[in-house]
Every structure is written in structure tokens, then in C-alpha cells.
Amino acid sequence: MKDASLSVDLAGLRLANPSMLASGILGYATETLERIVECGAGGVVTKSIGLKPCKGYANPTVVQTDCGLINAMGLPNPGIDEFAKEIHEAKAALKVPLIVSVYGFSAEEYATVARKAAAAGADGIELNVSCPHVKETGSEIGQNPKILAQVIRKVKASVHKPVIAKLSPNVTSIADIAVTAAHAGVDALTIMNTVKAMAVDVETMMPILANKSGGLSGSAVKPIALRHVYDVYEQVRLPIIGCGGIVDWQDAIEFLLAGASAVQIGTAVALKGPGVFKAITCGIGAYLRKKGFRSVNEIVGLSHRS
Ligand code: RRO
Secondary structure, three states: OOOOEEOOOOOOOOOOOOOOEEEOOOOOHHHHHHHHOOOOOOOOOOOEEEOOOOOOOOOOEEEEEEEEEOOOOOOOOOOOOHHHHHHHHHHHHHOOOOOEEOOOOOHHHHHHHHHHHHHHHOOOOEEOOOOOOOOOOOHHOOOHHHHHHHHHHHHHOOOOOEEEEEEEEOOHHHHHHHHHHHOOOOEEEEEEEOOOEEOOOOOEEEEEEEEEEEEEOOOHHHHHHHHHHHHHHHHOOOOOEOOOOOHHHHHHHHHHOOOOOOOEOHHHHHHHEEEEEEHHHHHHHHHHHHHOOHHHHHHOOHHHHH
């Protein structure tokens, strides 16, 4: 039987396969992004970039747990004017869609950063409206339907590239927030950012992270992310990118069946290395062949059959 097609269309972004690098992991430098693409990623998302440079929090910023990582990096980034050169270089070097993750402290700021990122060569914009622990941006925006809609409308009016909103699980109903984002005109959704969490050192009797609390990613959050993808798929007719604890091809297939058109991988790249992209993509291809499907698209949302 002919090989199944792994390519997917994400609101106009053509991916050769549905695996993508999640924001926050190795997303600063062209060389590392090139390496991720060589290892098989169908698309890449940069670290979140703001209007001004930001040093981030003091160390420790990451703690490993039995089931994943808790991070509180605090949005470290060089600011969009400095990062624009990197976007330009990466766009020339990469053969896959380059999505720039942006954040701001107002709708205007999001729009300015998005406009500069698009002008520098970004193929798409991912709005980080869900960082779990930085005040006045992130989830404080993503939790507030009125402000979220303003951010999306302003960014959509400022750039002519697909705009993706990365939503927070730290809300009462992510599906309601997804509906708000859809009405405001967003093109796709990434479900989800990290889950609020913390770790305490029993010797020092203090929180381990300098910021005290952070966001949990990795295997522990996979069932949470899967459920959110499933719920959002039922409410919103937009492409969904599943993100949260995807480690192997079986995880990726679960997300596709729940309604995701593509998946982002972050913690598994940090813990197992970039070889995960090829392993996941090959596994998806073999699964589709074995089950007699001709393309990834044929299985998106299939678990919703009643
Ligand atoms: O930089 C961070 O601390 C961070 C961000 Br922007 C985010 O979106 N999610 C996260 O877990 N950490």
C-alpha cells in the first residue's frame, strides 16, 4: 500500500508532517532550529518574544519532577528589535513554517510585536496569552474574554499571517475561552500551555523555584491536555494544535483522534533529545498504513464518532 500523506494544513501553513517544536524549548537561535528541522519537525515555534528585552527570573528556573518539568523562566528574551535579525536568518535557513511566539502587556503591544515579527519573516504568529506565572500578561490576558478578544482583533488587523492563540489550562472552561478566541477571528488554537504547579525542598523547607511557583509540562499533563483538545474540538471549528506531554507516536495519535490537526513537542525534546520528531513521525506513518488510512487528516477528531 502507498505511504499515507503526513502533510497537514494549519490555517494556510503547510506542514510536511504534524510534529512541531513547542515554544520555550531551544527556540532562540537559527542553528538549533535548523537542527530540530533536520531531526524531522514539520514546523517550529520560537520562545515567546516581547517588545522590550527581558532577563527573566533568577535561578533556579526549572525543576525536574517524577512526571515532567516545572518551569518559571519569566519570559527571558532579547526583545523583538534584536530578535528580528534571528527571525530573518531563520526564515532564510528553514524549509518549514517558522512561527514566532509573541507576548505583550496590552493589545497594542501584542500587535506591535506581531507586526515586527511578520515583517522580519515569520510565517505565522502564536499569541502567548497563557504564561502561568508572569503578571499582567499571559494567563491574565487569556483568562479575560474581553481583553483576549481585543488582543486577537488588534493583532489580526496588524498582520496578514495566520494567528494562533495558545490557551491556558488554568481557567474554568478552556472551551469557552476558545469560543471567544474564535469569534474574535483567530485562525488556530494551541491547546495548551503549562499547568500551575510547584515543588518544595524538604531540606531547605523552601519552594525550589526562585519564583516559588511555575508551570508543569511533560507526561503528567498529557491526559489534561487531551481532554481540553477533545472539549475544544466539540465547540470550535478551527485547527487545533495539541500540546502537553507528548512523548511518543501513540501520544500524538491520541491527540489527532481527539481533534488536533498537529502536535507540539517541548518537554520530550528537552528530556529525550530532538530524535523524538523522527520517531513520532515514523510511528504516525506506520499507524496510518496499518489502519488503512491515506492521510493524517482522515483521523483528526475520529474519536468523536458516537
Ligand atoms: O517563560 C516562562 O516562564 C514560561 C512561559 Br513564557 C510560558 O508560556 N509557559 C511557561 O510554562 N513558562
